[in-house]
Amino acid sequence: MRRTKQGGFALVMMGMWILALMALAALAIDVSRLAYTATEVQGVADAAATAAVKTATQGGDYTAVAKAGAAKNRADGNYFDVDAQPTLYALNPVQAGTYDNTKAPGVDPFAAGPAPWNAVRVTATAQHVGFIFGGFMSALANLVGGGNGSIGTNTPITKIATAVCAPPLQVPPDLPITVCAGGNIQLHLFQPGEACDPTQLGTISPLNAIPNTQDACWNDLGTGTTNPSNQDLLHLFPPDCGGNGAPPLAGDGETVDTNNGNHVNLFSNLKNNCVHPPPYNGTRDFTIPVLGTCGACGGAQTIVGFVTIEIKESDIKTNSSNVSTFGSCNVPCGPSGCPQGIYCAKQVCNPSGTGTGIGTDNFGSCIVRLG
Amino acid sequence: MRIVPRRKQGQALIEGAITISLFVILALGVVEFGRAFFVANYIAHAARDGARMASVLTYPNYRDSCQRITSPGFLTVQNQVTQELQAAGVTGMTINFIQSCATGASPPPDCSATSNCDPGTSPSCTATPAGNIPYVTVCVSGNFNYMFNLPFVGTGFTVVRSATFRDEER
Numbered sequence: 001m002r003r004t005k006q007g008g009f010a011l012v013m014m015g016m017w018i019l020a021l022m023a024l025a026a027l028a029i030d031v032s033r034l035a036y037t038a039t040e041v042q043g044v045a046d047a048a049a050t051a052a053v054k055t056a057t058q059g060g061d062y063t064a065v066a067k068a069g070a071a072k073n074r075a076d077g078n079y080f081d082v083d084a085q086p087t088l089y090a091l092n093p094v095q096a097g098t099y100d101n102t103k104a105p106g107v108d109p110f111a112a113g114p115a116p117w118n119a120v121r122v123t124a125t126a127q128h129v130g131f132i133f134g135g136f137m138s139a140l141a142n143l144v145g146g147g148n149g150s151i152g153t154n155t156p157i158t159k160i161a162t163a164v165c166a167p168p169l170q171v172p173p174d175l176p177i178t179v180c181a182g183g184n185i186q187l188h189l190f191q192p193g194e195a196c197d198p199t200q201l202g203t204i205s206p207l208n209a210i211p212n213t214q215d216a217c218w219n220d221l222g223t224g225t226t227n228p229s230n231q232d233l234l235h236l237f238p239p240d241c242g243g244n245g246a247p248p249l250a251g252d253g254e255t256v257d258t259n260n261g262n263h264v265n266l267f268s269n270l271k272n273n274c275v276h277p278p279p280y281n282g283t284r285d286f287t288i289p290v291l292g293t294c295g296a297c298g299g300a301q302t303i304v305g306f307v308t309i310e311i312k313e314s315d316i317k318t319n320s321s322n323v324s325t326f327g328s329c330n331v332p333c334g335p336s337g338c339p340q341g342i343y344c345a346k347q348v349c350n351p352s353g354t355g356t357g358i359g360t361d362n363f364g365s366c367i368v369r370l371g
Numbered sequence: 372m373r374i375v376p377r378r379k380q381g382q383a384l385i386e387g388a389i390t391i392s393l394f395v396i397l398a399l400g401v402v403e404f405g406r407a408f409f410v411a412n413y414i415a416h417a418a419r420d421g422a423r424m425a426s427v428l429t430y431p432n433y434r435d436s437c438q439r440i441t442s443p444g445f446l447t448v449q450n451q452v453t454q455e456l457q458a459a460g461v462t463g464m465t466i467n468f469i470q471s472c473a474t475g476a477s478p479p480p481d482c483s484a485t486s487n488c489d490p491g492t493s494p495s496c497t498a499t500p501a502g503n504i505p506y507v508t509v510c511v512s513g514n515f516n517y518m519f520n521l522p523f524v525g526t527g528f529t530v531v532r533s534a535t536f537r538d539e540e541r
Contacts, residue, residue, distance in 0.1 A: 010383055014390030018397065025401045032408035039412055043419045043534055050426070051504065051537035064475075065504060065537075071476035072506060072535035079478045172432055238431045246432035246443075279437065279496040367427060368539055
């Protein structure tokens with residue numbers, strides 16, 4: 001009789017084990033799904049913040065752009081559209097402020113506040129991420145614990161992203177020309193959080209007559225060509241301007257070899273092949289390195305930042321004809337006339353349309369980074 | 372000497388076989404599900420990294436002067452995404468990108484769509500219409516194959532993951 005009573009005991013035991021394993025499996029699946037959804041929500045926050053920061057630095061409706069950027073990405077099965085699905089998704093708050101990475105470690109470099117802004121922080125929440133096995137887990141918990149509690153059916157997931165408009169650390173310069181921050185060239189140096197005011201921007205005039213002024217130099221963009229020929233320099237122009245490939249990257253703190261050289265043919269090339277053709281039609285922006293040291297061109301100098309300048313076709317002088325003034329900003333030529341060169345180039349807020357940024361050597365170029 | 376009734380002989384063995392089979396299937400299912408989530412997570416991550424990279428590709432290395440992403444630009448994104456996927460043991464995925472623009476909170480273009488609001492190719496550029504925000508979408512799609520041939524779940528499933536960022540160079 002005893003043996004008969006024991007029949008099926010192993011089956012019962014294994015049934016319990018399988019129930020326990022199923023509970024573990026359910027837990028594993030739900031936790032995996034939560035982790036996956038958290039990744040998605042972080043992606044939404046990143047997309048919203050990076051989309052909004054450019055608009056914020058231009059003084060636009062950054063909240064609307066953050067919502068639009070978020071709605072282009074999925075989280076928890078749907079597009080993160082906070083207007084269409086207000087119960088499921090929230091972007092709150094969307095804050096514009098300033099980001100200063102010189103703050104001490106442990107201090108939040110982002111501070112929400114009034115304009116001008118250089119950063120946006122977005123808090124994205126998927127408000128009801130459901131548990132697939134919530135009911136099963138609750139029932140099991142009640143069965144084992146004998147209570148009548150519940151682990152609930154969903155949980156919110158919140159992720160935060162901060163995007164900042166900052167000076168580029170490394171860019172492929174558009175022209176093998178550098179300017180220095182002082183001397184005749186008065187570049188405006190932007191402070192953290194400073195918005196772009198076009199009236200504050202420097203007119204780079206004369207960016208000319210290399211070597212008659214020493215505020216601008218030809219340079220090798222770090223290729224090690226210390227005495228570049230016309231052809232060497234032409235190779236460093238953009239491909240549609242006669243360059244033979246992508247220029248090398250140059251970054252803050254790197255050194256480039258500077259050079260005077262009589263490269264007047266390059267001004268003709270710049271005017272006729274670079275600035276004149278569509279889609280530029282006579283006005284084109286170039287991002288070039290800024291050097292810290294003014295003085296004689298020649299030898300290695302250090303890049304301290306980048307500036308984007310707008311060059312007009314009519315401001316490029318390609319011959320030595322003697323005129324009393326030249327360029328859209330009427331540079332007086334004096335008795336010896338104005339030599340070949342680029343005149344009246346204008347510092348612009350590019351590419352984001354803002355000059356805001358962090359760091360100390362920001363001349364107006366800006367890229368968006370996740371802070 | 373124990374005498375086992377004839378009708379009970381082998382019962383424990385059969386019980387054991389059934390339960391161990393269920394146990395193994397369940398355990399393999401847990402492993403398979405875990406891997407599926409892991410891979411889906413990796414693919415979503417790779418798509419996001421690819422889209423972020425695509426959004427900051429610059430002229431002239433990776434875009435033409437109309438800011439349309441060129442072949443070298445796409446190859447750079449493709450390599451980045453492929454390398455990330457290979458780190459998770461995922462191969463054979465299709466990667467594509469779409470440059471688009473929109474005014475509000477509309478969904479991005481479908482992964483099979485061609486670029487709308489195309490910036491055009493140099494020199495006939497098409498400007499982004501006023502009030503529109505330009506976007507770039509990177510899609511990663513392909514088949515995820517199960518490791519174990521478990522009953523009732525087929526051999527795998529199709530994964531499509533996309534990420535959309537503001538196209539910052541336009």
